Amino acid sequence: xxxxxxxxxxxxxxxxxxxxxxxxxxxxxxxxxxxxxxxxxxxxxxxxxxxxxxxxxxxxxxxxxxxxxxxxxxxxxxxxxxxxxxxxxxxxxxxxxxxxxxxxxxxxxxxxxxxxxxxxxxxxxxxxxxxxxxxxxxxxxxxxxxxxxxxxxxxxxxxxxxxxxxxxxxxxxxxxxxxxxxxxxxxxxxxxxxxxxxxxxxxxxxxxxxxxxxxxxxxxxxxxxxxxxxxxxxxxxxxxxxxxxxxxxxxxxxxxxxxxx
Numbered sequence: 001x002x003x004x005x006x007x008x009x010x011x012x013x014x015x016x017x018x019x020x021x022x023x024x025x026x027x028x029x030x031x032x033x034x035x036x037x038x039x040x041x042x043x044x045x046x047x048x049x050x051x052x053x054x055x056x057x058x059x060x061x062x063x064x065x066x067x068x069x070x071x072x073x074x075x076x077x078x079x080x081x082x083x084x085x086x087x088x089x090x091x092x093x094x095x096x097x098x099x100x101x102x103x104x105x106x107x108x109x110x111x112x113x114x115x116x117x118x119x120x121x122x123x124x125x126x127x128x129x130x131x132x133x134x135x136x137x138x139x140x141x142x143x144x145x146x147x148x149x150x151x152x153x154x155x156x157x158x159x160x161x162x163x164x165x166x167x168x169x170x171x172x173x174x175x176x177x178x179x180x181x182x183x184x185x186x187x188x189x190x191x192x193x194x195x196x197x198x199x200x201x202x203x204x205x206x207x208x209x210x211x212x213x214x215x216x217x218x219x220x221x222x223x224x225x226x227x228x229x230x231x232x233x234x235x236x237x238x239x240x241x242x243x244x245x246x247x248x249x250x251x252x253x254x255x256x257x258x259x260x261x
Contacts, residue, residue: 002240005071008064009238023064027090030057031111058094065091071240073259078243143222151215155182158208165201172196186212 010016030053036042037050065087069075078084159179166172171194172181181194185208196202238244241259253260 004067005240008067008071009240009243023061026057026060027111030054030061033057054094058091061087062091072243073241074243074257077241077257081243084243140219140222144219147218147222151186154211155179155186158182158186158204162196162201162204165198165204166196170197170201182208185209186215188212188216 006013007015007019033050033053037047037054043050068078068084068087072078079088156179159182160175162181163172163175163178166178172178177194184191184194185205188209196205239254239257239259239261242254242257244254244256251261
C-alpha cells in the first residue's frame, strides 16, 4: 500500500502532513486531559468528561496504530522498532486501567511520539543532530561504563571507610547507609541528613567533594570527543519495508534491508 504508507509515515505530501499534524495535536490534547484528570478538584467536576475524552483519543490512536501496521511490508519490523513500541505503549495504559485503576496516568508516555515532529516539518538538521548524539553516546559507552564502575568503586570504598571512622553514633549506621552518603556527597547534592562529625571524617568528606567536582567534567569530555567524530546528515524518508528512518540524506536504498526508498 504505497499510498497509505506515504500518508501515514511520510510528510512530503499535503495529506501526509495533515495526518501527522492531526495525530500530534491529538497527542498534546490527550496528555493534557490525563494531566488535568490527576488534579483532584478538576477530576471531581469533570471526571466523566475527561475519561470519555481519554477513551476517544485511545480509540483514535488504536486505529492509527493498525493503519501503520497495514502500511508497511513487514508489520513485525515496525512493531519492534522504537516508534512502534512507543505507539503500542501509548495505547496499553488505557486498556490496562480496566483491570488496574490508575494506570491511565502512564499515558504521558505519548509525549515521546512528538519526536516525529522533526520529520513532519522536515527539520532534517535536527534529525541529523539527534542521530549524531546517539552515535556519540554509543561510541562512548565502553568509556562511560569504565568511568561509572570506577565511581562505584570509589563510593563503596569511601562509604566503608566512613562507616569505620564515624560509626553508628554519628548516623552512619551501616555500610549501605555510608555508601548512600558517599554518593550524595560525590554528586555535590548534600542533603545534610547524614554528616561526619569527627575531624578525620570531615577531611575525608572534603576530599570526596573535591573529587566529585573533578569527576563531573569527565563524561562531558568523553561524549564531546565522540560528538566531534560523528557528524553526518540523514534522510527524512522512512523505509516502507522495515520502518528504518536512519538513512543518509542521499540514500536511494535502505541501509538496513535494502528496500527502495
